[in-house]
Amino acid sequence: MSTYTVVNPATEQPVTDVELTSVEQTDVAIAQASKAFPAWRDLAPGDRAALLRRFAEVVDAHIDELAELEVRNAGHTWGNATWEAGNVRDVLNYYAGAPERLAGKQIPVAGGVNVTFHEPVGVVGIIVPWNFPMPIAGWGMAPALAAGNTVVLKPAELTPLTAMRIGELALEAGVPEGVLTVLPGKGSVVGQRFVTHPDVRKVCFTGSTEVGKQIMAGCADQVKRCTLELGGKSANIVFADSDLAKAAASAPYAVFDNAGQDCCARSRILVERSAYDEFLALLEPAVKGVRVLDPSDRSSEMGPLISAHQRETVHSFIDDAEVAYTGSMPDGDGFWVAPTVVLADSTQQRIWRDEVFGPVVAVLPFEDEADAVAMANDTEYGLSGSIYTSDLGRGLRVSRAVQAGNLSVNTHASVRYWTPFGGYKQSGLGRELGPDAPYAFTEEKNVFIAT
């Protein structure tokens, strides 16, 4: 039996050892999920809804415990970790409304009656990255379970603890054995088996674009359904007519939240040239004001990176770039990088094009609206972005022109569990969240009855 030692990224101290699931154990779990599927599918919709609501209640009773685990396992701040645990509860409650609403259609035809049904696909494999272990687990499992599927879920090897606890809480809530199974382990072992095992009918993957492409190629072999939520290089577009003080005050939180390990991080700031110097001057105190502290300190606003490896990757970007200014970070152990503002000198630079996944933001001026849109779209990614302007017509026009799935105007808050989330271009395939998410875990069946 091989094990992995979970490390606290703020202290580099071991937290606990976790047994890694083997291929054989993965196969056993998939067999149990297949066995549990018919009964879960056939449960009266109201009963499935009630179990999901009960699951949400049990999660709610353990918010502090889950948050505590995430602070130690992922280095998330207390504020973020409690929000993330609450998000799992909220997503379960929201999709508890779905079993009773997954209605098909009656479509007019000659000579009979035509009806459609939304039928669950079967066993769903969910592969979760380390940056948001709880929300991403919740966004996959809640609509999948609501639609009548059973779920096998693999957390990232680095951050398995909260997902494992959530799996236990499901059982405590009365969710039957085999309906949700959490399998801590390696992507190349457990995740890969979800892709190749014929009884896993759909794979929901969140992670890097590179691995996402491999998952998609692997799924093609069996024409397996897959949803991909991948990387991003999102633009924060600041027009000269915006409230510059507000735009500058909010910009750090749009990119340094979760130490920049956020697929939606607005890691490119585009500023209209006439406001460029003023914006940079306003941004400096905002960046320096971010409280970068051990996340066990409840006033911390930014914690460490997840690992030494991730810190090296981030340094490889900063070392090549022209740093304008940095914020603070603690001394001593922990995988720390200070919030860093880089002045880009071209849209071809690596810092401007590649996802850093760390607390680094690059800034470049633009000339006019058309230039801003062209620069924002000059990327293979398309996940999110923000537009700051006092002209709401322009805000809407630019939102429509930017090729990304989640835009926000005069705020960076673009993700809500009751609205759809996902990427254009190489940021992903399909959508999560919102009212339609359960349908993505069903097949639509059409039945014609001759009369």
Ligand code: TAP
């Ligand atoms: P990845 O290395 O892609 O890992 C993501 C998950 O996939 C992990 O659980 C990993 O397992 C597993 N995995 C790795 N190789 C696999 C394979 N061959 N087959 C099946 N599963 C495999 O990404 P990461 O470094 O954890 O996360 C960072 C990336 O995720 C960033 O690019 C970020 O933008 C993206 N991300 C996107 C979103 C959305 S919603 N678009 C949200 C969060 C993160 P291990 O445990 O072995 O690593």
